[in-house]
Amino acid sequence: MNAQALQTRPDARLFPMQPEDLDAVLAIEQTAFSHPWTRGNFADALANGYWAQCLRHQDELLGYGVAMSGVQETHLLNITVAPARQGQGWALMLLDALCEWSRHQQAQWLWLEVRQSNQRAMQVYARYGFERVSLRKDYYPADRHLREHAVVMSLCLKQPA
Numbered sequence: 001m002n003a004q005a006l007q008t009r010p011d012a013r014l015f016p017m018q019p020e021d022l023d024a025v026l027a028i029e030q031t032a033f034s035h036p037w038t039r040g041n042f043a044d045a046l047a048n049g050y051w052a053q054c055l056r057h058q059d060e061l062l063g064y065g066v067a068m069s070g071v072q073e074t075h076l077l078n079i080t081v082a083p084a085r086q087g088q089g090w091a092l093m094l095l096d097a098l099c100e101w102s103r104h105q106q107a108q109w110l111w112l113e114v115r116q117s118n119q120r121a122m123q124v125y126a127r128y129g130f131e132r133v134s135l136r137k138d139y140y141p142a143d144r145h146l147r148e149h150a151v152v153m154s155l156c157l158k159q160p161a
Helices: 003-007 019-032 039-047 090-104 119-128
Strands: 013-016 051-057 060-070 073-081 109-115 131-141 147-156
Touching: 013 090, 019 039, 019 051, 019 060, 019 073, 039 051, 039 060, 051 090, 060 090, 073 090, 090 109, 090 119, 109 119, 109 131, 119 131, 119 147
Parallel strands: 073 109
Antiparallel strands: 013 051, 051 060, 060 073, 109 147, 131 147
């Protein structure tokens, strides 16, 4: 865990995502993405017991993350910070919490896909330590019935010996 990020942001807390959070989550999701997740996507994640956390400051939802655990790996499915709150370190707090949870689940790797056009997110992931692994062609829906490639990135979670 990046203790520095958590120590410098004691004003926010993580809470397990609940069905009653979905209106606020969807409001952010729909402003942050051209092809947002649906209520059903989030409800399915909750029903399947995925790691789903909301980051809050008092009553304000700052962001959220959803990930699923696999055999010795975690797959980050969605991490989003409210557009008005981006660039303030909140995504790092979410990533720190996900890495801590993943290690507790005995995961050795954290995987994600990110739109090839989302350079800002790729820069955040690279600064965090993720490495580009491959490209999934035509992975994401795009405008006018087109598809967009996804960059696959991974982070080694193994503790140094």
